[in-house]
Each structure stands twice: as structure tokens, then as C-alpha cells.
Amino acid sequence: MIEGRAEDICRVERNIQLAPYTTWKIGGVADIACFPETEQELAQLLEIYPGAEIIGAGSNLLIRDSGIRGAVIILSQGLKQIALQENGDIVAEAGISCSRFAGFCSDNNLSGAEFLAGIPGTIGGALVMNAGAFGGEIWNIATAATVIERNGKRKNIDRGQLQIKYRKVDGFGNGVVIAGTFKLEQGVKTGTQEEIKKLIEQRKDKQPLDKCSCGSVFKNPVGSFAAKLIEEVGMKGFAIGDAQVSPKHANFIVNNGSASAEQIEEVMEKVIEKVRQSTGVELEPEVKIIGEKG
Ligand SMILES: Cc1cc2nc3c(=O)[nH]c(=O)nc-3n(C[C@H](O)[C@H](O)[C@H](O)COP(=O)(O)OP(=O)(O)OC[C@H]3O[C@@H](n4cnc5c(N)ncnc54)[C@H](O)[C@@H]3O)c2cc1C
The missing domain is CATH 3.90.78.10 (UDP-N-acetylenolpyruvoylglucosamine reductase, C-terminal domain)
Known part of the structure; x- marks a missing residue:
């Protein structure tokens, strides 16, 4: 490992408390935390720290009290490009929040992503976790992901190459997801905005959103809650x-x-x-x- 070079790539903090980077507001100190803003910066960091822990928005993560020896790469502060392609697909980078993604879809009259609006994670974290709510799952609307493997190789992975399960996706290895491609239905902006509002109200009714948490701690067992x-x-x-x-x-x-x-x-x-x-x-x-x- 070549010490010191990370600072030449992007913002780096040493001996940093990780609690602020999780929704539980819990977590000890990391030796090194890197905040890449672009895919290129992330790729360079992985050359230096191939074993780094990856953190998105830390909304499904419990970081233990004695923290992390070595490096963490925090993706929620960068990789925020999102674009509507000519063919109607959306390509969103990993650091985009699920809420921003749902809003972008709505603004472009595309429906099917409303359920993501209340999920406080990044698109990268959601793709890795197969995040879902209210009957929707991200891999119902995602068609592919772009990944940087720990050896620095960049590759596109189609949905068909993955084993997509309940809150779990096999097939990424320990690669870092840098973007997703999404196909949505044509919708009506006011309809999608109303749906987003309705789902967020339902969350407020049922979930303790005034307290720090990580959402659902346990998976629902088959046939039960x-x-x-x-x-x-x-x-x-x-x-x-x-x-x-x-x-x-x-x-x-x-x-x-x-x-x-x-x-x-x-x-x-x-x-x-x-x-x-x-x-x-x-x-x-x-x-x-x-x-x-x-
Ligand atoms: C109030 C609340 C409500 C929630 N509601 C829901 C819900 O309705 N449905 C739901 O599914 N979840 C829900 N969650 C949980 C959480 O928001 C999701 O699991 C979300 O997808 C996690 O994304 P993240 O960016 O926060 O990932 P993190 O918590 O930062 O990371 C989760 C895992 O993914 C890995 N990871 C993150 N980003 C990447 C990447 N780019 N490449 C490779 N690995 C990566 C991390 O290493 C870690 O193993 C909720 C959480 C809270 C706090």
C-alpha cells in the first residue's frame, strides 16, 4: 500500500469518526476515509486501497464502536451524475440519493420509481441491497449496473447475470457499483408526485422517522413479518x-x-x-x- 497518495486524488480524512456517515449515528473511528467525487477518483483509490470498506449513505450499516482499521470509501458525497438517455433509459451514478432519483424520474414524466423516494440510501447501496418498498424493488426497474472490480477492471453487468433475491444480490463479487441503468414507464408528472407524497406519508405514520435508525433491522421471514x-x-x-x-x-x-x-x-x-x-x-x-x- 502506498501511503499518502490518496490525498492527491480526493478529499481524505484520517482518524475520522464514522457515526455522522450513518443514519444510526453510530460508529467508531476509521483510520482513513476517502470521498471520491468521480468514477476516476474511485478507481484510483481502489488501486491504493483494494480492500477498502464501501459506505453509501450508511443507512443499512452498523459500524462497530472500535471503527475500521484501514480505509473506507464514502460514496454519498460524490458520483452524482444522472441523465436521461436518448433511448429513454436513465443512467444514475452510485452516489445519487434514492429520493433524488425518484424526483428525477417524476420530473421526466417517468413512473415506477416512486417507492424509492422514502429510502434514505444511495442508488449504489440500493442496487447492492435490492432495496424495495410498497411492493417495488429496484431491480424491477434497473436493467444493468456498472462495477469497478477490486483489481480496477470496469465492467457492465446486466440484470440477467445477477441472482436477484430479497434484499440481496449475488453476482457483484466485491466490486464497487458505480452506476445503474434504469428503464421506466411513461407516466404523468402530477401522478408520480402525488404517489411519492402518499408513500412518504405512509412511512411517517408507521415508522419512527424522528429517531436515528437503520430502517428494518431484520429481513421478513418467508410467509411472515x-x-x-x-x-x-x-x-x-x-x-x-x-x-x-x-x-x-x-x-x-x-x-x-x-x-x-x-x-x-x-x-x-x-x-x-x-x-x-x-x-x-x-x-x-x-x-x-x-x-x-x-
Ligand atoms: C428510515 C429508514 C427507512 C428505510 N426504508 C427502507 C425500505 O423501505 N426499503 C429498503 O430496502 N431499505 C430501507 N432502508 C435501508 C436502506 O436505506 C437501504 O438498504 C439502502 O439501499 C442502503 O443504501 P446505502 O447507500 O445507505 O448503503 P449503506 O448502508 O452505506 O451500505 C449497505 C451495504 O451496501 C454496500 N454498498 C453501498 N454502496 C455500495 C456500492 N456503490 N458498491 C458496492 N457496495 C456498496 C456497503 O458496503 C454495505 O455492505 C431504510 C433505512 C432507514 C434508515
């Missing part, structure tokens, strides 16, 4: 320190102020254990956990 199971076994409201199973939505664990990653993980473990003991169902985390334990 994680929130329902957690509520039924009496874990709604359960807390360790400031880490609490939301009294509003049992599949959210909220940070009531100064929760640590360790406390969030403890709450997750207790919830998994209680649901297993009471129902036999094994809950699987949807959130990704990275970093060193405290």
Missing part, C-alpha cells in the same frame, strides 16, 4: 441503554441518543433469541455489520 413476530413475543420497546426496539415499529431499533454499536448488537441478539425460543423462527439481519468490536 419480522415486526409482527417481534411484537408478538413481547420485545417491542425492549431497550439496552439508548438502543431500543422502536415502540412504533418493532422491526426498527432506534438510537435514543447515545446508543453504542455494542448495545444495538445486544438488542439484536436478544430479539433473535426471543423470537427463536418462542416461535422457532430464525430472524436474519438485513443490516450489514462492519468494523472492530469495542
